[in-house]
Amino acid sequence: MAGIVAYGGYVPIYRLNRMAVYSSMGWLNPANIMNAAGEKAVANFDEDPVTMAVAAARDAIVDSGGDDLGALYFASTTSPYRERLCANIVASALGIEKIRTSDFAGGLKAGTSALLAALDIASSGDGGKTMVTASDMRLGLAGSPQELIFGDGAGALIVGNDNVIAEFKGSYSSGHDFGDHVRGSESRFDRQWEERWIREEGFETFILEALSGICDRCGVKTAALSKVIFPGYFGGGRKKIMKKAGILPEQVVDNLQERVGDTGTAHPLLMLGLALEDVSPGDLILLVGYGSGCDALLFEATGEIENYSPRKGVSGYIGRKRELDNYMKYLVWRRIVPADEGLRAETDKETRFSLIWRSHEMIYGLRGSVCRRCGTQQYPEQRICVNPSCGAIDEMEPVYLSEKGGTIFSFTADMLTATINPPAMYGGVDIGGGGRLPIEFTDCTMEDLAVGKAVDFTFRIKFYDKVRDVTNYFWKAVPVAGEVN
Amino acid sequence: MAEGIRDKVVILGMGCSKFGERWNDSSEDLVIEALLECLADAGIEIRDIEAAWLSHHMDEVNIGKGGLFLGRALHLPRIPITRTENLCASGTEAFRGACYAVASGAYDTALAIGVEKLKDTGYGGLPDSPIFGQMSRMTGPNATPPGMFAQLATAYSARYGVTMEKIKESMTHISWKSHQNGARNPRAHMRRPVTKEQIADSPIIAYPLGLFDCCGVSDGSACAIVTTPENAARIKPGIDPVKVKALQIAVSSGEEMQYTAWDGAGMLTTRRAAEKAYAEAGISDPRTELSLMEVHDCFSITEFATMEDLGISEPGHAAEDVLGGFFDIDGGVPCQTDGGLKCFGHPIGASGLRMLYEIYNQLLGRWPEDRAIKDAGLGLAHNLGGVPNQNVCSVAIIGK
Known part of the structure; x- marks a missing residue:
């Protein structure tokens, strides 16, 4: 059986009240009042998609220590590197090496694409577990809708064959070069096409296509689904999809727009993490990743789900929050406004x-070391034991x-x-x-x-x-x- | 068993430049200013210097590496010049090199000179330099010296149950006392007496250290010419010279930072260096035998903790001595009679020699009444380079 064996997530501690942004920048684009409700999660000054992915991965690693991972994937559209594999940094932080690593990027569905790649490994009977992380902190220009809509966060799933908590039942994917959100290689800030075009021609069309595609392929009716997960902040668009697909509000998982914001590639995983905290064995869960097309994946919760809980979980991280009461601080942290650091x-x-x-x-x-002779744990790794009454030489074991x-x-x-x-x-x-x-x-x-x-x-x-x-x-x-x- | 340095070397002369923001004076100007005073005091000429030890710390913003600077600045005739760099103990380290050279019989007359030009950075505080190596950039906190020393206060409070308020009050007294002394010293960088309220209310630099808990960052130079007792008697007949009694250096083993036995409330190196220096000098009770001290008051909290590390105050009880005025100029063991690092200033490579300069002149009874220590017999100079959890400590004792 291939499927999800563990899940976790991460939302940074700071929340920026959208009205605080609007009160500073609403003059430029008054229509943004439509997007100014609630709060968005904001990465701390010392966080980026790599660090958030590490936090989410650690949330999912409950007891294995990660030693049994055979692969690690990192999905993001805001990787700090054009060339340098972030999955390797995440793996190093988890103390794992010599495993399959890959970064998934480009479109927002990269998070679900990484998940599909992991499920391919599990379905092939390779045996190893795969850690899938997705993490984003997209930037909108000051005064843009995206600045209000986007939030920062990361999701993590471990995929494997043993102790599966949500069995993978099938998938349906589409890839479309649909230029709703585009950032060129030199661009830091998101640029989006006309919203109505995005909503009608992309969001609604592709998601409905994916929903019917997966239901046909797996032979299920939408009414049978316990949880339907699809990202996207278009309130009207979401309702239209639900109506056309015959999905009731109670089936749909909160898009976290009011509390976190759209976390890009991470968002389907983050929403799934939240949903899995509240499912019962036998529940059918439909997950859709949207952006440059769609990935739709169907899962069925197993009896194992009752034995699992993440360390803090998405809801735990959402509950752990502090207000970032200063919009300028956000702009400086993201290096949008040059500030005098001296x-x-x-x-x-x-x-x-x-x-x-x-x-x-x-x-x-x-990684530090433990002295085999006296048992003293020390950091950083030493060759000569730091214990003044020991001093053993080259008798160390590494310890994370x-x-x-x-x-x-x-x-x-x-x-x-x-x-x-x-x-x-x-x-x-x-x-x-x-x-x-x-x-x-x-x-x-x-x-x-x-x-x-x-x-x-x-x-x-x-x-x-x-x-x-x-x-x-x-x-x-x-x-x-x-x-x- | 080695017998140590005691009474083998004497100080023939000393010099010290004015410390401060010497915007328009180069390092060359500073060393020449200190050296001219020193040569006049010693009664010798540049060509009589047989070997030199040059201390400076921040070569990045100063005079480059090696000993070359001094040879060029003074046009010394191709004599051996050794650069010493051992953090804030660099000046004492240069003095130690010169003394050991004379004691060994290799030279009759040696120069120890320190210089630092810190005010060419464009900002206050010490320049940001990876003094603990590149790995410290990768893993060490984004720290400054005040932040590292400030932790002495939080750890001390936890260790001894002394309130942060009591510690702050003691720190304030320490800085107030140094300002009192510095105001009387024409060579000092900071010569303005300040009130305890001004000190206590100064803006926080690193909790709980305020601006007035931090020493001056200064340009300056100080030097000493040392020789054998026989040579001194020949050059300056009939004068009872100042003799070197002890020179000790102790360097952290890494235990403080990596092992969990250290309490964080003082410096293990200072305790070790002091213990060895007292033995070398033949001192059994420093509290009664020392006439004065110059300790490394880079921050008021450092001076506070050092009083216990040097064995002057009982562990956990420095506050009583400090607030009781024991280290004031009219106290039991006056400390920082020249204003200390706090007010005389802290051009790193020169500081150890500046301390010795103050003690040397006190021992010779050269200072005016308002800051003279009567009948001074033994003085201690203490430097601490680095930060509490990894450092180099020097303790030098000189006397009649």
Whole structure:
């Protein structure tokens, strides 16, 4: 049996109230009031599609540690790299190597296309599990509808053959070079064609085509579906699809437009993650990915679904939120508005790839070592044991530390250092099980910091090397009790 | 068993430039200013210098690497010049090199000179430089020195249960005292006395350190000429010279940052260097035997913690000594009688030598009444380079 064996998701902690955006930019495009309801999820200054994919993947890895993965896919239309495989960075952060990796890009259906590719592996009886991540943080120009509509987030699914919680029943795909949203290779901001054309000729037409295609192929009626998942913020368009396809409102999964926004390639996976938190064995789930055509996939929940829950889950992350009460901060974080970071920020922090490569398990995987002689856990990896009463040489076992959490040993909040999110909070953290590392704190304020407080580790942007257009990643610490649950 | 450096080397002369924002003076100007004073004091000429140790830290914004700068600036006649760089202990490290050279019998007369030109960066604070290597860029926090030292306060508070308010009050007293002393010192960078309210209310740089908890970033140079006791008696007959009593360096083992035994409330290196320096100098009770100290007050919290690390205050009780005025100019062991890093300034490579310059002149009774330490017999200079969880500490003791 091929299907989904685990699911998770990630929504960044910050929410930007759309009216806050509209009150600043509505003068330019008053009709945007139509899009100004609710809030959108906004990646923190140190997050990007890669870090969000790591967070979603970790949400889905409940107990396996990821060791049994045979492939990892990363889907995004906002990859920080034109050339450099982000799936490899995600895999490194999970402490996994020597597996099949691939990035899926281009259209918004890349998330479901990656899922189909993973299901192909499972259906072929290859045996290994595949982690599918999809993550996006698309940008609209200031004052554009897209700026309000888009949100940031990531979804993750593990596909395999054993302990399947949602069996894959079949799929239907279409590919159309339909230029509703287009970004050229030099463009940062989304550009969209006339909305009515998109809605009528693309959204409604392609999704209806996919719905009937999959129902015919799998021999099911829409009335039999427990959950119907299709992204898209067009309220009228969604109703039209439902009416034409004979789908009732209670069958349709929330498009998260009010709470998160359209997360692009991630959105079908994010919505599926939310839906799977609330299904029963035997439920039929129809998932549609839309953008440059459609992918439609049919799943049937198995009895295993009752034994599974993600660590935090999409609903958990949606509930964990803080208001980003400053629209300008969003513009600066996304480097839309150039801000004065001071001359200190001009220091050239050069990326040295040979250094990263030889230490990538240590940097991206947060790999330390445990001394076989005295049992002392230490970071970074050492050849000579740091325990002053041991000093064993070359008696180390590698150990991945990202899931071990820790406690705050010391902290400060620094107004002097160059950052687009002052004050820079950092300190010492004692790692669960031993060892200590100096580390930055994120997703918190200084009021959340106290010596002895528990932290979790989270994979984040360490610094952006603007001279070379390279994003460098490392781990940060998030105070556990600082999270608003 | 090695017998140490005690009484083997004497200071023949010292010099120190005015510290400050010396916008229109080059590093060459600064070393010449310090050296001319030093030569006059020593009673020798440039050509009498047989070997030199040059300390400077930030070669990126200063004078480049190696010892070449000094040879060119002073037109020294192709003598051996060694550049020393050991973070903020660089100046003391240069002094140590010169002293060891004389003690070994390799040279009769050696120069230790430090210089730093920090004000050519265009911004306040120290330049952002990867002092802990490229890996620290990849994994270390986006940190500054005040942020790293500020953590002493949060860890100290947790370790000893001393409130942050009490620590802040002590830090404020420390900076207030240094401003009092610095105001009396014409060579100091910052000469304005400030009130405790001004200090306590200054803008936060890195919690809990405010602006007035941070030392000055300055341009400056300081130097010493050292020689053998025999040579000194020949050049300056009848003068009781200042002798080197102890020179110790301790460097972090990585334990502080990677192992969990360190409490974060002080510097393990300082404790080690002090212990060894007291033994080398024959000091059994520093609290009563030391006449004055110049400690590395890069931040007020550093001075606070250092008082315990040096064994002057009991662990967990520095606040009582600080607030009781024990380190004030009229206290039990006056500290930073020249204003310290806080007010004299901190041109990194020169700082250790600047401290020795102050103690040397105090020991010789050269300072005016308003800041003279009467009958000073032994003085301690302490540097701490790096950050609390990884650093280089130097402790030098000189005396009559």
